[in-house]
Amino acid sequence: xxxxxxxxxxxSVQLFKFCQKVMIHxxxxxxxxxxxxxxxNFNPSDCSHxxxxxxxxxxxxxxxxxxxxxxxxxxxxHDVTSGNVNLDEAFFEYIESANIQNVTxxxxxxxxxxxxxxxxxxxxxVNTIQEQCEFxxxxxxxxEVMRSFAFVSSQPVDMLDKLSRILRIKANRYCIxxxxxxxxxxxxxxxxxxxxxxxxxxxxERFPELGPFSAEKLEIEELLFTANLLLPKKMLxxxxxxxxxxxxVVSELSTLFWVPKSLVGYQLQEIILxxxxxxxSVANQEEPIxxxx
Numbered sequence: 001x002x003x004x005x006x007x008x009x010x011x012s013v014q015l016f017k018f019c020q021k022v023m024i025h026x027x028x029x030x031x032x033x034x035x036x037x038x039x040x041n042f043n044p045s046d047c048s049h050x051x052x053x054x055x056x057x058x059x060x061x062x063x064x065x066x067x068x069x070x071x072x073x074x075x076x077x078h079d080v081t082s083g084n085v086n087l088d089e090a091f092f093e094y095i096e097s098a099n100i101q102n103v104t105x106x107x108x109x110x111x112x113x114x115x116x117x118x119x120x121x122x123x124x125x126v127n128t129i130q131e132q133c134e135f136x137x138x139x140x141x142x143x144e145v146m147r148s149f150a151f152v153s154s155q156p157v158d159m160l161d162k163l164s165r166i167l168r169i170k171a172n173r174y175c176i177x178x179x180x181x182x183x184x185x186x187x188x189x190x191x192x193x194x195x196x197x198x199x200x201x202x203x204x205e206r207f208p209e210l211g212p213f214s215a216e217k218l219e220i221e222e223l224l225f226t227a228n229l230l231l232p233k234k235m236l237x238x239x240x241x242x243x244x245x246x247x248x249v250v251s252e253l254s255t256l257f258w259v260p261k262s263l264v265g266y267q268l269q270e271i272i273l274x275x276x277x278x279x280x281s282v283a284n285q286e287e288p289i290x291x292x293x
Contacts (some may be wrong), residue, residue, distance in 0.1 A: 007053025008157070012082045015066075016051045018080050018090050022070050025095075073097060075250070075261060088179070089186040092163055096189065097262040103223045104266070108218075118217060121210055122224040129229065138239065139258035140169045142191060142229055146176075150186065151206075152198055154178040163190040166198060175200050185260045189226060196225040223266075230259050231267045240268075 007013050016036060024030040037047025040062055049055035057063075058081050067074040076093055079085045085093065107115055133144040146154055157177045159165070163186055164178040176194045178187055198207075200221050204213050210221075235251065243252050250268070254261045 006018075009053045009056040011081055012050060012057050013053040014083075014087050014090075015057055015077070017087050019066060019067050019070060021087070021091055022072060022094060026070070028101050039066055042201050049267060073262075079261075085184070085186070088161075089184055092186045092190060093260050093262050096260065097265075099219075099264050100262060102221060103219050118220060119224055122221055123228050125207065125210060126225060126229040126232070130232065135232075138235060140255050142188060144212060145192075145195070145229070148194070149199065151203060152176060152195060156179060163187045163195050166194045168202075172203065174202070185254065185258050188258060189230065189263060192226045192229055193222060196222040200225065227263055227267050227270075231257055231263060233267060233271055234262075236267055237271060 002125055019039070020031055020033070020036050023036065033051055034044055034047050036051060041056070042050065046055060048056055052077055063077045063081060064074060066072070072094055074089060076085075076097075080087075080090045089091045110118075121218055129145060129148050130140070132148045133140065135144075142154070146152055152174045152209070153169075154176045155178070159177070160177045162179075163184075164176055167177060168174045169175050176191050176198075178191050200210065201213065201218060202253055236257070240249065241251055241254060250261050251266050253264045253268075257264070
């Protein structure tokens with residue numbers, strides 16, 4: 001007889017769905033339930049119990065095994081298990097984490113002069129936006145940002161497959177629709193990425209200071225726009241120095257700036273790689289900062 005009622009361990013259900021969705025994305029084809037369970041050496045019965053939320057999968061070793069096999073950050077697996085993120089938010093972070101790595105690789109292949117030129121133009125542009133918003137303490141509020149772009153509006157809607165999307169209302173007018181409900185860090189990042197697409201591609205002629213459009217450099221510009229608008233490096237360093245370094249720095253900054261951990265990790269790595277002087281003393285850090293990125 002089919003059981004009814006709520007799952008005993010709903011977060012385990014979300015974890016199963018997340019793992020299956022990641023595997024489908026990586027393989028590009030349908031993935032059977034047992035293929036997911038096989039990661040943890042589950043027999044068909046255990047796998048079925050996990051999928052239905054009757055088996056709680058949360059041991060450190062099991063979560064580490066899932067992260068290693070799926071090539072996903074362990075912290076993200078823990079966030080799904082604890083209910084800090086839902087399925088859509090977790091999958092967004094997974095995709096964006098891979099996207100950040102790919103774009104960073106592209107940026108590293110540019111000659112130094114081109115890389116500096118792109119970054120300086122984007123940072124100068126977002127600094128202007130932040131000044132208009134009077135952004136002095138985190139987090140940055142998106143309604144204030146939208147007011148800087150009169151041709152872009154935003155609207156909460158019921159959505160099934162995305163956290164946000166761009167609608168072209170009419171010529172040179174856009175609406176960024178976002179998932180209704182509590183505004184999560186992942187949705188905020190998705191909205192800013194959509195804004196970047198509108199500004200850097202669709203309406204670039206409005207902003208001659210950005211220079212001519214280049215399809216090859218668009219992804220790099222979008223990442224720099226998103227990261228530096230939500231997480232300006234100067235402010236990030238200032239807040240970093242205030243933290244209790246015995247805590248998870250990435251998690252603390254993610255909460256403070258109201259952004260995904262993947263974005264915090266990217267900006268911290270940029271700071272570490274580009275500044276010789278340490279931002280803080282890590283002598284008493286239980287876990288090295290770089291291990292949290």
